[in-house]
Amino acid sequence: MNFWNLPPVVLPDRYETLRRDVRAFLDEELSTGGFVPHCDQWLGGWDAEFSARLGERGWIGMALPARYGGTGAGALARFVVTEELLAAGAPVAAHWIADRQSGPGILRYGTPEQKHTFLPRIAGGQCYFAVGLSEPDTGSDLASVRTRAQRVDGGWRLNGTKVWTSGAHLAHVLIVLARTEERTDDRHAGLSQFIIELPHPDVRIRPIRLLTGEHHFNEVVLDDVFVADARVLGEPGSGWDQVTSELAMERSGPERILSTFPLLAAATDHLAKNNPRTDAPGFGAVVARLWALRQMSLAVAGQLETGAAPAVAAATVKDLGTRFENLVVETVRLLTRLEPDHGSNQEVPRMLAESILHSPGFTLRGGTNEILRGIVAKQLGVR
Numbered sequence: 001m002n003f004w005n006l007p008p009v010v011l012p013d014r015y016e017t018l019r020r021d022v023r024a025f026l027d028e029e030l031s032t033g034g035f036v037p038h039c040d041q042w043l044g045g046w047d048a049e050f051s052a053r054l055g056e057r058g059w060i061g062m063a064l065p066a067r068y069g070g071t072g073a074g075a076l077a078r079f080v081v082t083e084e085l086l087a088a089g090a091p092v093a094a095h096w097i098a099d100r101q102s103g104p105g106i107l108r109y110g111t112p113e114q115k116h117t118f119l120p121r122i123a124g125g126q127c128y129f130a131v132g133l134s135e136p137d138t139g140s141d142l143a144s145v146r147t148r149a150q151r152v153d154g155g156w157r158l159n160g161t162k163v164w165t166s167g168a169h170l171a172h173v174l175i176v177l178a179r180t181e182e183r184t185d186d187r188h189a190g191l192s193q194f195i196i197e198l199p200h201p202d203v204r205i206r207p208i209r210l211l212t213g214e215h216h217f218n219e220v221v222l223d224d225v226f227v228a229d230a231r232v233l234g235e236p237g238s239g240w241d242q243v244t245s246e247l248a249m250e251r252s253g254p255e256r257i258l259s260t261f262p263l264l265a266a267a268t269d270h271l272a273k274n275n276p277r278t279d280a281p282g283f284g285a286v287v288a289r290l291w292a293l294r295q296m297s298l299a300v301a302g303q304l305e306t307g308a309a310p311a312v313a314a315a316t317v318k319d320l321g322t323r324f325e326n327l328v329v330e331t332v333r334l335l336t337r338l339e340p341d342h343g344s345n346q347e348v349p350r351m352l353a354e355s356i357l358h359s360p361g362f363t364l365r366g367g368t369n370e371i372l373r374g375i376v377a378k379q380l381g382v383r
Contacts (some may be wrong), residue, residue, distance in 0.1 A: 006296065006302075009076070018080050026085070026090060035091050042086060042093055043216050043361070044093060046093040050090065050094075059081045060122065061123025062081065076298075076305050083254045094125070097129045097130060101131070101249045103129075110234070143187040145178065146160055148180075154228060155226055155232075158222045159222055165220045166216055166217060169205050169207065173198060176194045192239040194233065196231070204220070207219075211360065251314040256297065256321030259355075260355045263328060264287075282335055283335065286328060296316070299313075333356075
């Protein structure tokens with residue numbers, strides 16, 4: 001399969017019933033004040049009670065088998081659920097990383113004890129994860145990891161610093177990528193992943209605030225942190241393969257194209273009510289691009305359903321998605337001509353301000369556009 005020719009996926013009819021159930025749940029939540037729609041809620045919408053309500057309905061851990069608390073419904077069913085949650089601007093940040101990548105990673109690589117310890121709590125929306133990948137002065141070049149894990153009696157000692165670690169200050173568990181062998185010409189060799197339960201006395205977490213002042217990203221300092229052998233994820237030295245498969249999940253999902261969808265929907269309603277005769281061809285172009293990207297994202301989910309790890313296709317979705325989300329912000333700003341206002345009680349000015357202030361982070365999370373294009377260029381043989 002060529003990464004630029006993903007087989008299209010048509011969702012079976014049974015998923016429409018699931019979609020209607022999720023929409024009915026969201027309508028009820030909105031009518032009772034369960035949440036207020038915002039943009040970028042998979043990063044900023046941390047609501048433990050909302051996550052627990054999703055867990056009760058079996059809408060977290062859908063890729064996990066029943067014996068570990070999941071439903072075994074698969075990646076496509078999860079796509080349907082997350083698509084509806086994101087489109088509604090629902091607060092899903094608490095469980096997001098655990099559900100999207102850490103749970104499936106533990107299912108694939110973890111020991112039986114790790115699976116029984118963490119997966120049921122993830123599926124219940126009661127265990128939150130963060131991932132320590134990026135480091136200072138290295139951008140998105142994960143192969144340049146400098147965090148070291150030294151072998152000691154009964155486990156490992158970790159020292160190093162991670163940055164842009166989403167939700168680490170609220171997470172129960174941190175998965176860290178560290179170098180366990182001396183670096184060689186093969187930059188991808190000698191890396192391993194470690195499971196650290198939080199809070200931990202030797203893990204210091206410092207906020208990296210957004211332009212809004214919000215606290216989502218973090219700097220995480222590991223100061224001689226002991227990790228027992230029982231908390232190594234998979235075999236030592238297999239960290240790069242693990243991270244590559246996890247990034248296929250991280251970079252390709254509907255969150256890469258729907259973070260600003262609540263703004264697009266609100267702006268469409270605004271124009272229909274206030275300028276019903278206004279010709280807004282820019283919106284048509286945006287919606288067409290959204291549909292194309294949605295089909296790409298869905299096609300990657302179809303590959304994940306088969307157990308594949310389409311890393312290059314996922315990188316493509318993420319790069320195009322980042323640019324699309326900024327296009328939504330600019331199109332809405334130009335066509336509505338409304339002033340961004342973070343404190344407004346009107347949806348469009350408020351969401352426009354949210355999106356503008358969050359937009360610098362679009363390219364940081366999941367890898368910068370430059371790194372992603374390098375991955376694609378390497379696949380094409382031009383790098």
